Amino acid sequence: MISVCLSAYNGASFIVRQLESILSQLEITDQVIVIDDCSTDDTVSILKQKFGDRIEIYPNEKNMGVIKSFERALSFVKGDYVFLSDQDDVWLADKVEKVMAAFNQGADIVIHDGIVVDGDFQVLNHSWNHENRNKFPQTILKNVLKNAFTGAMMAFRADLIEEFLPIPDSVEMHDQWIALAGMMNQRHIVALDEPLMQYVRHGGNVTGTRKRSISEKINGRIGTIKAIIKYKK
Numbered sequence: 001m002i003s004v005c006l007s008a009y010n011g012a013s014f015i016v017r018q019l020e021s022i023l024s025q026l027e028i029t030d031q032v033i034v035i036d037d038c039s040t041d042d043t044v045s046i047l048k049q050k051f052g053d054r055i056e057i058y059p060n061e062k063n064m065g066v067i068k069s070f071e072r073a074l075s076f077v078k079g080d081y082v083f084l085s086d087q088d089d090v091w092l093a094d095k096v097e098k099v100m101a102a103f104n105q106g107a108d109i110v111i112h113d114g115i116v117v118d119g120d121f122q123v124l125n126h127s128w129n130h131e132n133r134n135k136f137p138q139t140i141l142k143n144v145l146k147n148a149f150t151g152a153m154m155a156f157r158a159d160l161i162e163e164f165l166p167i168p169d170s171v172e173m174h175d176q177w178i179a180l181a182g183m184m185n186q187r188h189i190v191a192l193d194e195p196l197m198q199y200v201r202h203g204g205n206v207t208g209t210r211k212r213s214i215s216e217k218i219n220g221r222i223g224t225i226k227a228i229i230k231y232k233k
Contacts, residue, residue: 001027001029001030001031001078001079001080001081002026002027002030002031002079002080002081002082002083002096002100003030003031003032003033003076003077003078003079003081003082003083003158004022004026004030004031004032004033004082004083004084004085005033005035005070005073005074005077005082005083005084005085006018006019006032006033006034006035006073006084006085006086006087007034007035007037007066007069007070007073007086007087008034008035008036008037008039008043008047008087009036009037009038009039009043009063009087010039010040010041010043011039011041011043011087011088012039012041012042012043012046014087014088014200015043015046015047015087015088016046016047016050017090018085018086018087018088018089018090018091019032019034019047019050019051019055021090021091021092021093022083022085022091023051023054023055024093025091025093025095025096025097026096030079031056031077031078031079032054032055032056033055033056033058033073033076033077034047034055034056034057034058034073035058035059035060035069035070035072035073036057036058036059036060037060037063037064037065037066037069038059038060038062038063044057044059056076058072058073058076060072066173066174067167067171067173067174068167070084070151070174071165071166071167071174074161074165077158077161079158080157080158080159081100081103081155081156081157081158082155082156082157082158082161083096083099083154083155084151084152084154084155084175085152086151086152088200088202089114089152089197089198089199089200090121090197090198090200091196091197092195092196092197092198094196095112095196095197098112098192098194098196099112099155099192099196102190102192103155103157105190106188107188107189107190108156108157108160108182108187108188108189109154109155109156109157109160109178109179109182109187109188109189109190110154110155110156110189110190110191110192111136111149111150111153111154111179111189111190111191111192112153112191112192112194112195112196112197113127113128113129113153113192113193113194113195113196114127114128114150114152114153114195114196114197114198114199115127115128115195115197115198115199116128116131116199116201117198117199117200117201118200118201118202119200119201119202121198121200124201126195127195128150128153128195128199129148129193132148132150133146134148134149134150135148136148136191136193137189137191138179138183138189139183140180140183140184140228143176143179143180143183144180144221144224144225144228145221147172147173147175147176147179148179149175149176149178149179150175150199151173151174151175151178152197152199153196153197153199154175154178154179156178156182160178160181160182160185160187163181163182163185164177164178164181164182168223168226168227168230168231170223170224170226170227171223171224171227172220172223172224176224177224177227180224180228181231184228184231184232
């Protein structure tokens with residue numbers, strides 16, 4: 001059984017197309033979990049009207065942000081394999097099949113590439129990994145210095161959840177911490193060198209790519225190192 005975890009915030013304009021691309025690849029017994037982080041648009045009502053009880057919707061009582069919303073989503077997981085999802089991308093038709101093939105060959109965590117597109121689905125880059133200079137395989141040090149793992153392109157075995165929850169407040173993103181915990185526990189991480197989704201870049205991205213200052217980067221890395229040291233004790 002597969003569980004898909006999605007964090008939503010003001011996604012009324014594009015979340016339906018993403019969920020349609022996901023549900024078309026799932027079995028009826030698979031689970032889709034949506035955490036709505038206090039949207040001020042019609043996200044929740046649109047989802048209820050379009051998908052009914054096919055998906056599970058859990059509204060946050062207050063805005064929690066992306067990391068804590070994904071952490072909450074993981075608390076509802078019932079499946080054996082977890083796929084993370086952003087609200088505005090589109091999965092290619094063979095994503096689930098190819099990721100599950102990697103799991104069936106012994107992977108614990110699977111990461112893949114994506115085609116970068118704009119809001120009109122015009123191709124900006126045929127490889128997110130190339131654009132973001134993501135290199136695999138990774139080491140703990142390399143990934144502290146520069147996170148190469150993108151949550152929207154990540155899946156993992158559900159029995160790993162207890163190894164990385166709760167996500168430390170000092171880490172920069174949930175995807176980086178999941179990968180680091182996997183490396184610290186010597187889990188088998190497989191990087192598929194092919195795009196399995198359209199990764200949409202536009203002004204409304206919840207997990208966007210805002211340029212950070214040098215001080216923000218340094219503080220973020222220090223926070224991640226502190227979390228690693230505490231985790232290993």
